[in-house]
Amino acid sequence: MKIVIGCDHGALELKKEVLKVLAEFKDIATEDVGTFDAESVDYPDIAEKVCGKITKGEADRGIVLCGTGIGISIAANKIKGIRAALCGDVFSARMSREHNDANVLAMGGRVTGFGPAGEIVRTWVTTEFSQGERHIRRIEKMMALENK
Template sequence: MKLVIGCDHGAVELKDSVKKVLAEFEDIKVEDVGTFDGNSVDYPDIAEKVCGKVASGEADRGIVLCGTGLGISIAANKVKGIRAALCHDVFSARMSREHNDANVLAMGGRVIGFGPAGEIVRVWVTTDFSHEERHQRRIDKMMALENK
């Protein structure tokens, strides 16, 4: 799996922690698109970098991080083809993959600790979409909203 990750200045430490968790998986290649320090950047720019690669097929999935996860998840979901899920617990992470086939995970560096974030990431990258008809039908309806 190719995964792209990015954050704004509010989540650099969380991004570094998440990258250590992702390194546990030999089959995951990670591309980090920044930012790399605490200097202020605009989260929509980071969301566009990450989600552009996911939407184009250059990456299979993405992870976006900002202070709360809210702004960057909203920005991510503006990119056509993206289903970004803001998750701060393991159950939501699992359901975002099983039921919603989320292709981008969002988290907040100022609202979640490194331990819980690591567990969320582990579950999110290892959970597959269920392919149940009812879930696929709902995803198709969600994605159709982009064209209205």
Template sequence: MKITIGSDHGAVELKEEIKTVLADFPDIEVKDLGTFGDTAVDYPDIAEKVCQTVVTGEADRGILLCGTGIGISIAANKIKGIRAALCTDVYSAKMSREHNNANVLAMGGRVTGFGPAGEIVKVWVTTEFAGGRHARRVDKISALEKE
């Protein structure tokens, strides 16, 4: 699986921790699109870069991080084909994949600790979409983009 990750300046430390967690999965290849320091950047720009890799198929999934995860998830969900889920707990991460087929995970570097974030990421990357009745609902979400 290919995962593209990106953060604004408010979540660089969390991004580095998540990359360490993902390194434990030999079948996951991670590409980091920045930012790499504490100089302020605009989270919509990071969201666009990461989400474009998912939409084009360069990456299977994306992970986005900002201070709270809110702004970057809102920006990501403006991009056609993206289903970004802001997850603050393991259950939400599992359901975002199993029921919603979320292709982008969003979290907040200033509100989610390293330990919980690691557990969220582990569940999110290992949970598959359940399909079935959930596929019909995801199709309806995709149809909203056409209106």
């Protein structure tokens, strides 16, 4: 699996920690699209970089990070084909994969501690979509909203 990751200046330290967690998995390749320093950047630009890799088939999933995770998750969900889930706990991370087949995880660097973030990421990358009929139906309905 390939995971692309990106953050704005408000989550640079969290991104470094998330990359350490992802390195624990030998079957996961990562690509970091920035930002790489504390200079202010606009989170929609980062969301576009991460999600573009997914929609072009260059990555399987993505992780986006900003100060709260809110702005970057909203931006990511504006991109056709993206199902970004803002997760601040392990249960939400698991459900975002099992029920919603989320292809992007969003978290906030100013609101999520390194320890909890690590557990969220571990859960999110190891949880598979349930393939349940009701979940497939609901995802199809969600994705159809992009065309309205």
